[in-house]
Amino acid sequence: MEKILQLLIEGEPFNTSQMAEVLNYSVEEVEARLAELKEKNILLGWRPVFNPAKEIDDWVRAVIEVKIKPEREGGFDRLSERISRFDEVESCYLMSGAYDLLVFVKGHHLKAVAGFVSERLATIDGVLSTATHFMLRAYKEQGFLLPGAREDPEKPKISP
């Protein structure tokens, strides 16, 4: 795996000059590599990872299992892309198994999410059924353990 990609995946909050120091690249080289990753659609963008319990706006999150009707030309793609374009949808995956799409949505309150499902999602031509599960509590968010599960070992600062 490319070194810069590995560093990004590890999630250290580095700026480009720190990345350059760690990787022994020049800053220009780091910037060029990042631009290349974006160009190739490997790197889609940057977002901080928040503790879901602490977000200021008190987002409500849900996962929705969606069954859709595949189309003669294009299979699931056209409908999946259409669903993905909604602002409420954070992630959308085509799945194997009992349903077709797993859709991660978030809204400012429960009614907003419910309204999105019943008025927008379920009414789309080709959507056969939905099953909505509201998230109650997060224990791990995108690779980060949440406080409580996190470790705080009491280690000596000097040892042989």
Place this chain on the structure above:
Amino acid sequence: MPRSGIREFFELVQGTDDVISLGVGEPGFATPWHIREAAIYALERGKTSYTSNLGLLKLRRVIARYLAREFRVEYHPERQILVTVGVSEALDIALRAIINPGDKVMYHEPCYVSYHPSISMAHGVGVKVPTREEDNFALDPRQLWNYWEPGVKALVLNFPTNPTGGTVSIAQLREVARFAQEKDLLVISDEIYGELTFAGKHTSIASLPGMRDRTILLHGCSKAFAMTGFRIGFACARSELTEAMMKVHQYSMLCAPILSQEAAIEALQNGAEAVARMKDQYRRRRDLIVRKMNQSGLNCHLPNGTFYAFPSIRSTGLDSKSFALKLFEAKRVATVPGNAFGESGEGFIRCNYSTGYGDLLKACQLIDAFVQEL
């Protein structure tokens, strides 16, 4: 007997907040979760008893398979493997089992802090063989011949080496083996950092022709598997030697903790991927710290093993202890003075680079600022 040079520094540093520590002798990672989970599961199943003095037979079988696969040396799990409380205990009982009062034991230096005291406590006499920066702290086999004295009974080896990160080539190891055979020595080989060899694969001296039966191989889970707190080591040797070590072990320690033994089974059976992941991190962090130290004017060889860098601080005109002390006072970066690992370590500091990148970068910047301000 003087107390460890590390102890004094420990007390100074321990009470201070906001310290970036490069001073610990253990991995920067917590034990991989699947290993911790195995210990929890063992506890839930009520595994709270003593085990055989030698350790759980299942663990000894797993150790035998692991050593055959990774170190290419075979031991009989029922008679030739003894599970200990870390390699520290294994070293102690190995020395106590083989040394008669006045026997001499050679060891290379700089070295782990307990080698010389353990030899003395077993009523032996330590004969040190210095390793040198210009050899990347490998053991020059010619030095063994130079420093040998009549009355030497055993040779203690530790490759890769704490604190230098030094390793030996296979050619050098063959020469060391020839020396041991020529002088009819027992070899106590502490290979606790064996998996953490970066270029090439670690070779155990016990795997060389004619060496298995004169070697006590010491290994354990602490370093590669990040299990220092579990305290699991093992000593492997021909049956008579294992039996002799077992006598000391059974009267002093009885057995290693059963929960840790259960965790060790999981580590040795299923820990390879986690070890590879951590080792990759160590290698990358090593490259970073070595580059940074050299840029700061602290000459630093590229260590081929462990998670320690051992830069020279001679260019600053300070001795190891003063450097480490002043660096700590001025910049709150804790390192270990090289002379804590014996006189041959004077002029160096030991830096554990297994800490996170953020702290490592900051520590390197602070060390650089400190050196420039001198």
